[in-house]
Amino acid sequence: MKTNYQREITKHIETNQLSYLFIMILFIVGLIFGAMIVVSMHFTQKQDLLFYLNQYFSRIDQQEILNHFDLFKSALFSHLQYLIIFLLLGLSIIGLPIIWVTIFIKGTFIGFSVGFFVYQYGFSGLLFISAAILPQNLIVIPVYLFAATIAMIFSGQLLKKLSGRRFIRFTVEPVSQYLIVFVVLFGFCLLAALIEGYLIGYYLPLVRQLIN
Template sequence: MKRKNQLGSTIGLHVKQQKSLYLFVTVLFMMGVIFGSLIVNALDPTQKEGLIHYLGYFFQGLKQDSIADSSIALQHSAGDHLKTIGLMWILGLSVIGIPLLLIFIFIKGLVIGFTVGFLVNQLSWQGLWFAFVSVVPQNLLIIPALIIVTVAGINFSKDLVRNRLIHHRGRIYPQFVSFCILVTGMAAVLMISSLFEAFLSPQIMKELIPTLN
């Protein structure tokens, strides 16, 4: 319980102190979403046909229960999330990682925007509903977690530069501990999202497929 309170206090203080940076990163993410949705209209017929074929194959796999077993899907999802947050943690420990963190959050928004935009483009309002129940729920956990790690990484890199410039390197340790606590907490959040992706999301999509015909 004490550890949970410490994590909550750390996250609360972090968000309060970095409001402007959170606003900037969130706007950057939203720009990625908008740009991703616009890319759909720029696809040529061949590219659209290939994506439509893949989408049909995916829907058929859900109908026939030939998509990967939930336990395997959980392993893949959890592994991907851990790799992602581990990479972001490493980038946050270096000054050169700041632009890469910003690029990463933009690309994440771009991918989500493209996915939702393509579904809407092909399936109209049904595609919007399908995206809302199959893409949005887990991302309500994933996106805030990634934004928190991005902001924390940028903030730690700034503290690192500041401490090196004034030659007080020993003072960076508390910031390092706080950064690690935040990353660990967000990793736990991503593991929860993996459970949703592996066990609940496929069932929801399977139930919705008949309504798309």
């Protein structure tokens, strides 16, 4: 028998399934667009990118950037930035288009990164992506998509209330629930940052050999 909490989650997803689907499609379109950018890049642009990438890999080989705590802090700060952006945009009545653009850009960035490694290194690049980027993103990407959808729904509801003809009394409960959701999402981002900083950072020099 489902608890009240489980029933509320099921009801929420069923009610807002189109919103979740829209955000997922927007993200996928961003992935495809990012991969298309790789294909359309000029040879000189790819060579410039390879130059900076090889510099980064040389620093990995020399153990110059593998301070695990620094990697953890950097990853956590990046995730926290995205969550704060979605949180604030959800509290704004003009946040909807910016939420959509942010998700699209995030998808484009990931699509470009994956596409470049696969295009440049083939199957070895795919293995590198799977080992060095995929683990934390299995947590981070669903968190971003969920956060963007929740923010979009909340912003839409706020806009609907403010544009209604009847006066609607402001209540703290929806806002508090909204904030609690983001606190929970931050916990997942903390886990992803730990994976990225300590687990990935630990075996990254070994994974690096995949694209030699």
